[in-house]
Each structure stands twice: as structure tokens, then as C-alpha cells.
Amino acid sequence: MTNKTAFIFIILSFFSTFAFAGAFSYRNYDSSGGEVAVVVNKTPERVISTNGSTTELLLRLGLENVMIGSSWQDNPVAPDLKTAYDSVPVISDRYPSRELALSLEPDFIYGWGSAFNPQALGDVAYWHGLGVGTFVNRNSVLSPQRIRNFVLDIGEIGKIFGVSDRADAFLAQADARINKVREKVSAIETRKSVIIGEYLPNGIFLAYGGSSLADEMLAMAGGRNALPSGAILSPEGLATNDPEVIVMIHMLKTDSEVAAHLDELRKHPVLKNLKAVRDGRVYPLPMAEAHCAGVRIPDGVERLASHLYPELF
């Protein structure tokens, strides 16, 4: 290396380091799904996470030390993240108010789009004006919801926090787990027909359609969504479709609550005669593994596959 090239190398190294330690900009979203440009001036050190899936993503990347608060955990946190989760204060069981969030002096807020509604934290532009970075989970504002959106999310979070290696490692592992499921179910000739969604009181069922993340996960697990258009079904609607399997997405905390919830459908005077109920093919799926799910997508795909084809798993 000549002196001249060494000099150029040193200068370039200096500037590249400067750029790395300096501002990081990225495209993200507001609460309505509109694109916004976000600039983060330094690696965030005081982070609020507003939803279970965003909290678990940060914890999975080992970022609990920079978290100053979490809120709105739909289901219990993943068991292997419990210790890290407990080390971060839960600031609210629902979305924190703007005033509460401000009082904690965050430099970064990560959550679903709904967290940035006017009655919760307020618009992302407000926080950007204060120099606070925001990151909205893509699947909470974009339609259709897709696993690709989660891959983009975790990649960018990895860059923002300087932990891209951990994000890449997680994705490689998740990819391997999902591919294993796909391989196993690839030989299945007739896919099980499934209605997947939320069971509401009095026999009403909110069936998730083709634009949901659960639909894509179901396809990977070898299932076929019986209602790709999605629907709000009355007991009559559910009986007319009469799927082979029903998956009930829930936001419950304990096994006994989940069992009682399943029983509501199983013991319904009309729905108890459904094929899925008679065959014992009604299964629960935590919201954390289905709707706007992040790092629990592989868990969800594996759980769905094991429900659909227990003989293979």
C-alpha cells in the first residue's frame, strides 16, 4: 500500500465511521400507514415499546438494557424471554398516554400504528419534532399483512440498534424452522379446510381473510383458508361453511381461560354440531403468534401445522 492509498483509506475509514456513528435514516409509517422519513441521530438508549410483539422483538435481540417501558401485552410473554421482560417496567396495561410517555423521556418509541392515534401517543410527526425516533410495525398498518413485512422490520430494527448480526441470526433460524414445516406438509395431497379467526360472544366468529398474516402462516402450515375473503359469521354462517378445523385466535393469559373460551364454541347449541367440534379439531392460537406477530411467527406456523397434521409433528 503506497502512502497515498493509505491516506485515502484512512480518510474513507474516518468518514464511514462518522456516518455509522451519526444519523441513521429510514422510511417508516404513521398510524394510517402513510410513509414518513425518520432520522435517528444516535443509537437509541431510552426505548418504549407499546405492544407485545414489538416488546418481544426487542427482547429477542437482547435489547432489554435500552428499554425503559413496555405496555399492552396481548398474551403472556414467551417463557424464555420472561426474565428479560420482567427487567423492564410495564408502564401501562393499555397504550400509555402521551403525557406518561413524555414523562419517561424516551428517545425512541416502537409500536403498532394504533399506538400513535391522537387519543394515545399522538402522531409520529409530533415525536419526530421532539427528536424522538419512531418505528411502526409494518403489519399493523399495511395490507396485506405479510411475513416479508416482519423481515423488513427486524432488519431495520437491527440496523437502528447496531445488532444486525442478531437479527440475521434470528431470521436464519426462523427460516430453517419454517422450511422444515413446509417440507413436512409439502407431500400432503388434500389440504385441511380451516376457519381461523376470533370467536366473539354468542356464536359470532370474525374469520381472518387472505390479507391477514394468519392466512399466510396457515398456508405455510399446510392449511387452506375456507374463507379467503374474510367475514363476520353468524352461527348459521359458520355452520354453512362447516370447516374441518377451526382455529380460535385469543388474547387470554391462562390455560384455564383458554379452555373456557374454547368451550364457549364447543358447547354452543348450534355450533356443537359442527364437524370440527365433533372431531375435536378446534384449537387455540395466541394472538401474539398470529396477528401482527413478529418473532413468534415460527412458533405460530409450527403450532398451526401440529394442530392440522398431528401425525406429522
Next chain:
Amino acid sequence: MASGKAARFALTGAILLAVLFLSLVLSLRFGVTDFTVRELLSLLAGEGSGMRREILVNLRLPRFFAGALTGGSLAVCGAVMQAAVRNPMADPYLMGVSSGATLGATLCILTFGGRVGLLGLSGSAFAGAMACSLLISLISFGTRANALLMILIGLAINALCSSLGSLLVYLSFDANLLRNLVFWLMGSLAPATWDQLPFLFWINVPGLVFFCSRSRNLNLIMLGDDEAGSLGLSPGNFRLLSLGVVALMTASCVSCFGMIGFVGIIIPHVLRFFFGSNHIYLLPLSFLAGASFLVSVDLLARSAHPSEIPLGVITGIIGSPFFVWILLRRWRTGR
């Protein structure tokens, strides 16, 4: 006698002003985080920076003004509506005007998406509110309905608007719209920032000035259309104009902060008990009392829970028993 009443009015006005000032101090000091008086003064004087200053100057201060303006306007709207339709139980919330505004705003978002501006939203809310006002006027004056029947008609219109709004949201499958509707139905001052204040100010303050300057007309219209006509007022035109301005003011409040009920019935009733129905006194006092009431309730709403309890829920809890009490009192006295 008149001068005695004027003195009582001046004294009550001064007391209510003092209460409003006290509610200002309390609402600035307390919330999920508290400020000492010393810190409050230094931050307001422009010293300091950071998030605590942001909380005080850009959240609590505009929220106080928004709450005071909204509470005062809703109370005055209630008093005016009670005079205009000659029914002491009338109120924009109970008579479906607020529901009409919510329906208009829901239709607007459904048609134009979530990116419609405050003016577009308020315009649609106004159209919905005005349609309900006209409907109430037509039905009640066309049928010469008595006070209780009119309330029932108002409740029916309220239910109709709520059902149509729910139907729109149900058919749209739009989670964001559902959240917006839930927000409007429950009401909250959480979205208050300096940005909305000019809009609220330029609709509500001219409205308040208009009604205060027409206090005599409001007194006349309460005597009955024939009497008011014989004293030189065109009751039909004035009633329509009043209901239009009430619809406009209500719509501006609803499009910013959702449905906040019962302020328009609680405040004028309490004040009428002490001052009678002379609107020269009733309207300014209603504004001050309504402003203090809503700011105080908002302090409770945002201090009681980290996520804030919706304001409309608390006014509903306070207002519903009050409304039942008024109904029973009227029923017992046969009025």
C-alpha cells in the same frame, strides 16, 4: 331588585373565574407526573427545556384551553338549545346533534380515507349535526310535541345516528375506522394540541359572542312564538339560526374531541336554579362554569389511569343520574 341580581351575577362570575383559574393551576400541576409551583413558574417563564417543559407547555397548556373552550361552548350550546326549542331538557348530546356530527365524520372518513383534514372532518360533522337539528325542529314543531315527547324523539334520532354509524363501520371491516368511532363515542381531550386551538377559537368564540349579544332574543323566544312575534322577533328564523350556530359549535368540538355528553344539561340547570332563565346572566356564567367543569373532569380522567379514562365516560357517569333526577323532578311537579 335588578341591581341585586346584577351584583349576585358579578359575584358569581368572579367566583367562577377564580375556580377556572384554580382549575388551570391544578390541571397544569397534576397528572401522571406532578410539577411544583416553583418548577411550573420557571418552565412557563421560558426557562428549562426537555420533556418536562414539553409536557407543560405543549400538552397541558393547550389541553387546558381546549377543555375550557369545549366545556364552555357545550354548556352555552345546551342553554341556547333549551331556549330555542323551549325545552329545559334539550341538549346537543341528548337530542342527537352530537351523534349526527359523529355520523357525518364517520361518513367522511369512510369516503375520503383517514387523511381528510380537520376542516373536511368538521364540515362533514357539521352537515350531520345540522341535519339532526333540522329533523328535531321539524318533528317537534310540526307536531307541537311536549317537552318529554321531544326528548324521546331526540333519543330516537340519537339511536338512529348511532346505529347508522355502527352499520357503516361494520360493513367497512376497517379496524382504524372502528377505533376512530370508539374514540368519538367516548370523547377525550387527549388529542389537544396548539394546532386545533385557532380552529376551535374562530368557530366557538364568535358563536359565544353571537349568543351573548342575542340574549334578549333568547329570553323572548322562551315566552312563546306568538309573544316573541308580537315583540318584534321572527321566532322561526331566529330558532333556525340558533340551531345552526349550535350545530356548528357542537360539530367543531365533536370533530376534535369526540362526544362529550351532559355538560350542556348539567351546567345550565344548576345555574338556572340560582339565576332563573335570564340569558343575559345565564350564558356568560354557563361558559365559565362549563369551562371549569370540563377542565376539572379532564384532570380526573388523565390522572386516574396511565392510559387515561375517556372524558365522555366520566361526564356520562356524572350526567346520567343528574338527568334522571331532572326527569323525576319534572314528573313529580307535573311540569
